Amino acid sequence: MANPKNQEKSGFSDVQRAARLSVAPMMDWTDRHCRVFHRLLSSESLLYTEMVTAPALVRGGAVHLLEHSPQEHPLALQLGGSDPEELAKAALIGADAGYDEINLNCGCPSDRVQSGTFGAVLMKHPSRVADCVAAMREAVDVEVTVKCRIGVDDQEPQDVLPDFLNQIVSAGCQRLTIHARKAWLKGLSPKENRDIPPLDYALVLRMKEQFPQLHISINGGIENLAQAREFLDAGLDGVMIGRAAYHQPADILSTADSEIFGVGAPRDPVAVVQEMLPYIEAHLVNGGRLHQITRHMLGTFAGRPGARAWRRTLSEGATKTGAGTELVLQALAQVEPLAMDTVLV
Missing domain, CATH: 1.20.120.1460 (Four Helix Bundle (Hemerythrin (Met), subunit A))
Incomplete structure (x- = not known):
């Protein structure tokens, strides 16, 4: 059942507008304390939780993982899972906790998420992802989004990515973030998966041309706001920055409101x-x-x-x-x- 109380969040920025610049969900890094600090640096950018697994919420009752401060909004919850019914229940728990967006992780390459058949391995199962998106959208009124890779292992991204997008769009997904690298599920560690597979920014730009109605953010290897502006000027709807925003938070976020959103002054x-x-x-x-x-x-x-x-x-x-x-x-x-x-x- 949809949750009407989430239709209005007075005082929170429009989440789609906030997605013009976002800080990536990063395990062990983007916890609630990190997000409060990042929010003080930028009042406009969209912040994401660490990935929380649907089984932890639905079967484990780990609702403490959803604790956050009101000042963190606009704020998205990233879920990991592959069972449509369980993800729908987890999404509703997240929406009830006050999150402005529910995001499905289809990009994490770690062994732990592979064993649970979620994360980047879901790139091999686009119909399953579509079922998950549809079930989550039916359960909540907040926006349901996807974060994915351009492909995994021996897949040809130029072939599999358009099909993946077609299927999730058919399920009602209107906004996603594409990490512009393949994920290698065997032979590379999660750390190596952040650096070794080559970036293919051009493919992400082509996906925006092919799916103009889709709100697409790009992720992967972006180190400063000058790069972010280049992608926005090229027609993408948003830019997600990960490690640079964490390791040099002031460089990225203290001027983001003025440089990316055109409001306010740089934060000291x-x-x-x-x-x-x-x-x-x-x-x-x-x-x-x-x-x-x-x-x-x-x-x-x-x-x-x-x-x-x-x-x-x-x-x-x-x-x-x-x-x-x-x-x-x-x-x-x-x-x-x-x-x-x-x-x-």
Whole structure:
């Protein structure tokens, strides 16, 4: 049954507009603390959870995996699974938890997801993906999207990708993100699958020409906003950035609102760190540890004077018992303010 309460989310940005620039779902990285930090850097970009498996929610009752802060919106939940009925139930749980979008993972190449017959292996089963999309769309009123590869193993992407898209479009999918690499399910590790298979951006651009009605975001190897703008200017609807947004968050996100969305002014990373302090305090009061948050902030000042001292101070001190916001301020004091002003001019 559809969930009417999700039809309106007053105060949240339009999720499709937010998809103009998104931060990729990344296991062990894009947890709720990371997302709060990223949201302070950019109020407009679309954020994604780590992948949550449908069995964990439906059979395991692991609803704690869906916990998030209201300030994280616009926010998408990425699900892993391959059973239409189970994914529909998981999607409804996610929609009830307040997520603005439910995304189906058809791109992860790890052994764990292969054994569960989901992730990138689903590129071999487009009709199954279509059934999953249809079931999820029937269950919820929030948008159901797909994140996929251009193909897997010995598939010819120029042949299999159009068929894959045709089938999920027929099931009602209107927006997807394409990681512009094949996934090799045997012989390459998940890390190697992020680098070794060659990127084929041209194929993704051709898919936009072939499916003009489909909202297509591109993912894979994108390192800065200049590249992102090039893809948007070339006709794609959105750009998803992964590791660069995590390792150099300020470089990507602090100017995203002004450069990609045409609103607001660049955020000062120093001010953003200061704005994180109340959130960190609340986390510590509730029994959390400092490193659970600051591990996501190590790259804030990447390439800038004082960045090494910032990283070293937090890396060495945040895991110690009793570490608190005073350590963050100590690390911040080692970042040269003049460099920050120069960057933001």
